[in-house]
Amino acid sequence: MDPQTKKQLVKKAVRPERARAKELASAIWELAEPPFKEHESARLLAEYLEGHGFEVRFSIPSVPTAFEATRGSSRPVVGMLGEYDALPDCGEEPGSYGHACGHNLLGVGAAVGAVAAANLLEETGTGGRVVYWGCPAEEALAGKAYMARDGAFRGMDACLAWHPSGATRPKAAGGSALDSLLFEFRGRTAHGAYAHGGRSALDAAILMDVAVNYLREHVPENVRIHSVIRDGGQAPNVVPEYARSWYYVRASDRKEVDEVTRRLTLCAEGSATATETTFERTLLDAIYSRLHNEPFARLVRDNLVLMGAPRVLKADLERVKELGKEPDFVKGVEEEIRWERGRASSDEDTVSWLAPLGAFTVACVAQGTSGHHREYTRQSNLPFAHRGMLRAAEVFAATALDLFSDDRALKDIRSAFEKATKNFRFDPLIPDGQSPPIEGV
Numbered sequence: 001m002d003p004q005t006k007k008q009l010v011k012k013a014v015r016p017e018r019a020r021a022k023e024l025a026s027a028i029w030e031l032a033e034p035p036f037k038e039h040e041s042a043r044l045l046a047e048y049l050e051g052h053g054f055e056v057r058f059s060i061p062s063v064p065t066a067f068e069a070t071r072g073s074s075r076p077v078v079g080m081l082g083e084y085d086a087l088p089d090c091g092e093e094p095g096s097y098g099h100a101c102g103h104n105l106l107g108v109g110a111a112v113g114a115v116a117a118a119n120l121l122e123e124t125g126t127g128g129r130v131v132y133w134g135c136p137a138e139e140a141l142a143g144k145a146y147m148a149r150d151g152a153f154r155g156m157d158a159c160l161a162w163h164p165s166g167a168t169r170p171k172a173a174g175g176s177a178l179d180s181l182l183f184e185f186r187g188r189t190a191h192g193a194y195a196h197g198g199r200s201a202l203d204a205a206i207l208m209d210v211a212v213n214y215l216r217e218h219v220p221e222n223v224r225i226h227s228v229i230r231d232g233g234q235a236p237n238v239v240p241e242y243a244r245s246w247y248y249v250r251a252s253d254r255k256e257v258d259e260v261t262r263r264l265t266l267c268a269e270g271s272a273t274a275t276e277t278t279f280e281r282t283l284l285d286a287i288y289s290r291l292h293n294e295p296f297a298r299l300v301r302d303n304l305v306l307m308g309a310p311r312v313l314k315a316d317l318e319r320v321k322e323l324g325k326e327p328d329f330v331k332g333v334e335e336e337i338r339w340e341r342g343r344a345s346s347d348e349d350t351v352s353w354l355a356p357l358g359a360f361t362v363a364c365v366a367q368g369t370s371g372h373h374r375e376y377t378r379q380s381n382l383p384f385a386h387r388g389m390l391r392a393a394e395v396f397a398a399t400a401l402d403l404f405s406d407d408r409a410l411k412d413i414r415s416a417f418e419k420a421t422k423n424f425r426f427d428p429l430i431p432d433g434q435s436p437p438i439e440g441v
Ligand SMILES: [Zn+2]
Pocket: 101, 102, 103, 138, 163
């Protein structure tokens, strides 16, 4: 299909959804529900998709706010990832939740993209299926990891994802692989003044921390280890019989994380031996780093260029200025595909091992707006943010149209994926049957 015809078709397909999309994004922004508790936000998105002929199933019992919405038949199957969770302490009231990562836009943008793509499939009489994955708890870095463990994201020929940002560009590289680990120590309590009878679990947690700090010297440079002590006793005159530390291990790939986790566990073991306590380790979450797919990154880039970055109006500049922020917007599309991994992690990268993943960002806030901060929350419900979201929906629909109608494009993407995963068997790593940390850690 020639690009200009495709552009017109896509614009026409997204236009009727505009008003409803803005309402939904604002409603989810107001709800600002915590990870794993996005019941209303998930319901709003599911109802919107159902209203457009999608068959919706909340099919993953371990993750009640995850869902799958399908429309169309036969192949190819194109997936689209939506998120809708908020962040703590990012709302206007201290301690309240807010959409400081723009997931109110993310979930709706992908849903509108799914509706537009499914409508275009029908109109053009092309065979194929659109699957929208409602993915909770991205901010807990966990939703997709548990969904993947329980069978989600299978059977797709390709999958699309986006994220609101300060710039419009392909998002090809992804972030770091990660393990989230809980270490629980158990000792024996005693009167603090007669502590020789006790065995302190807190001592074990602190000793582990010291050991891990020595470990840092002997890990590759890209490795990051961070931790907090979640429990360490209640009073100095009671020897703590229970303590627990929560660690993140990040590295550029899965194997490296596995190796550092192994050594971290040795630190826990040594500390428990030294303090005559016992320990238990729980792998709360494990995510992969992104599997690159060059032909997909190029296809997404071409569609970003075709559809263009969202327009910046004078009113947008004024609104951002009113919020006390420099009204500095990136206007064009950044065409360069960058392959350098980010330090941060996203559970979206795990999906790239189950199907080829094509991802991008669209400018929805002023450049330099801090993510995970209430200044981001404020901007993620402005007209510019909504325009960015609708542009993302257009890029979803345009790319899906290519995947459905251009055999060559899909074939290149598939063969890059198959080559890279030839000897790979997906291991979710999180133990079977273990519940996600829905009530937090
Ligand atoms: Zn995010």
